[in-house]
Amino acid sequence: MKDRPYLYAGALIVVLLATTWAPAQTPRTPPKASWKFTLDFIVQGPQAPFLVALEKGYYADEGLAVTIDRGFGSADAVTKIATGAYNLGYADINSMIEFNARNPGSALVAIAIVLDAPPFSILTLRRENIRQPVDLYGKKLGAPAGDAPRRLWPLFARAVGLLPTSVEWVTMDAPLREPFLIRGEVNAISGFYFTSFLNLKAARVDPADIVAFLYSDYGLPLYGNAIIAPPALLEKDPALVRGFLRAFVRAMKDTVNNPAEAVSLVKKRDPLINDAVELERLILALRNNMLTRDVQVNGFGVAKGERLARSIDLLAEAFQFPSKPRWQQVFTDKFLPPKAERMLPPLR
Structure with a gap:
């Protein structure tokens, strides 16, 4: 990979x-x-x-x-x-x-x-062993600085019982977001689900290996x-x-x-x-x-x-x-x- x-x-x-x-x-x-x-x-x-x-x-x-x-x-x-x-x-x-x-x-x-319905999401790969949002604690998350789901992370973090400061953010340009995850430089990424999921799939990542947490599934009315x-x-x-x-x-x-x-x-x-x-x-x-x-x-x-x-x-x-x-x-x-x-x- x-x-x-x-x-x-x-x-x-x-x-x-x-x-x-x-x-x-x-x-x-x-x-x-x-x-x-x-x-x-x-x-x-x-x-x-x-x-x-x-x-x-x-x-x-x-x-x-x-x-x-x-x-x-x-x-x-x-x-x-x-x-x-x-x-x-x-x-x-x-x-x-x-x-x-x-x-x-x-x-x-x-x-x-x-x-x-917003497409805001956090995506990771099964190898990272992040099975639920609380497993993001202490992990590195990657996204461009202006990424909407990244900016809304504090709301998602509170909704799933995490402190907004419980993760480390790594900033990159948008075209490098999925490559960072594939190469293991970050543990997860934020992004629009329909963008990042299909970018990973287009990069030959097995869809079965992609784990996604949609903000809308955790009670956020956004x-x-x-x-x-x-x-x-x-x-x-x-x-x-x-x-x-x-x-x-x-x-x-x-x-x-x-x-x-x-x-x-x-x-x-x-x-x-x-x-x-x-x-x-x-x-x-x-x-x-x-x-x-x-x-x-x-x-x-x-x-x-x-x-x-x-x-x-x-x-x-x-x-x-x-x-x-x-x-x-x-x-x-x-x-x-x-x-x-x-x-x-x-x-x-």
Whole structure:
């Protein structure tokens, strides 16, 4: 398992790719606005709906010229949106809530929940003999500094009976996270389950040897990633914001109806992706994180106030917020399409 140079080659290829995506064709009518949108990470299967909407011209249909850039972690994406480098973007809502609490003058708002069940997880290998979360005590955990599950580790640690300081964190760039675990330089890693599990599998790790602890399995009510924007944009261009979400919901429906087509559209923009891996990753995210029971009942994009309030309480306690925002200050559904238009088809 030590001799894996292809892991580094593949990682470097991904990092060095051109990672800005713009409309493939000039729209028939001049756009009403040009917006820059940041993802949370490199484009993978679960981010496909954003590029489906771009490739099929759904944003253009709403009068928007949208340019999409890869991200470098949710914390980085939140900061870039708040400082005006991007008009809006896609990031972990918990990272946004923490940012808002510490920067009330630059607070952002989530306008659509995309990952209704968060993919936050700790992954290890059976050889490490970590059978339950408490076995992480005294171990080395690896992740990039801005990794959302790493930042949320204090909440998970408390939920499973550990002190947040009971592990040692090792920092590396995202492409090196799984190689560090494979080579034994760390005992476990944090990451999005659908990202790290399939990265390990693609590196020829036997899935039976992968042990995963999902934060959502230990009583944490957290939401995952959301589309977020500054209040100034919502106040200035409410109709265009509604149009953006309308376009995205169209793309979500297309993605659920035909995941393979969605990945093929991503591959048009990024020919070096492994489409088989990204299709598996997309289906895993759709099944476990996007098409939840709540989404089936309430439609795409909404957050339950009580659940979000409990999340804020946990975040405020773990991170010692100077002040605690109300859930109505961090999420609004007023720009989403009507419920009937937000009902997603079942995954076939």
